[in-house]
Amino acid sequence: MTPRIDQLISLLENSPNDSFVLFALAKEYQNIHETEKAKQYYEALLTTDENYVGAYYHLGGLLADEGLEDQALEIYSKGINIANAIKDQHALAELKSAKLNLELGL
Secondary structure, rough: OOOOHHHHHHHHHHHHOOOOHHHHHHHHHHHHOHHHHHHHHHHHHHHHHOHHHHHHHHHHHHHHHOOHHHHHHHHHHHHHHHHHHOHHHHHHHHHHHHHHHHHHHO
C-alpha cells in the first residue's frame, strides 16, 4: 500500500459512505494496477451512490482494459442511463463516447 491509500482508508473508517473517498481509493488502486481492489471500491461507491456518474466511466474503462468488454458495456449503459436521468450532459457525452469506442474496437 501507499501512504495515500493508508490515509484514504483512515478517512473511510470515519466516513464509510463518503463517495469521494471511495472514488479516490478506487483510482489509487487502479493507478497501482490492483484492479480487483479498484473494482471493489468502484462497486462499493456505486452501491452507496448510484448517481456518482464518473465511477461508471472509470469502472467501465478498467473492465475494458481487463478484456471484460461485455461487463464494461453494461457499466457504460448503466452510467448513460443515470447521467441522462440526472441531466449530467458532460458525463453523458463521455460515457456514450467510451461505449461507442469499445463497440467499435477503438
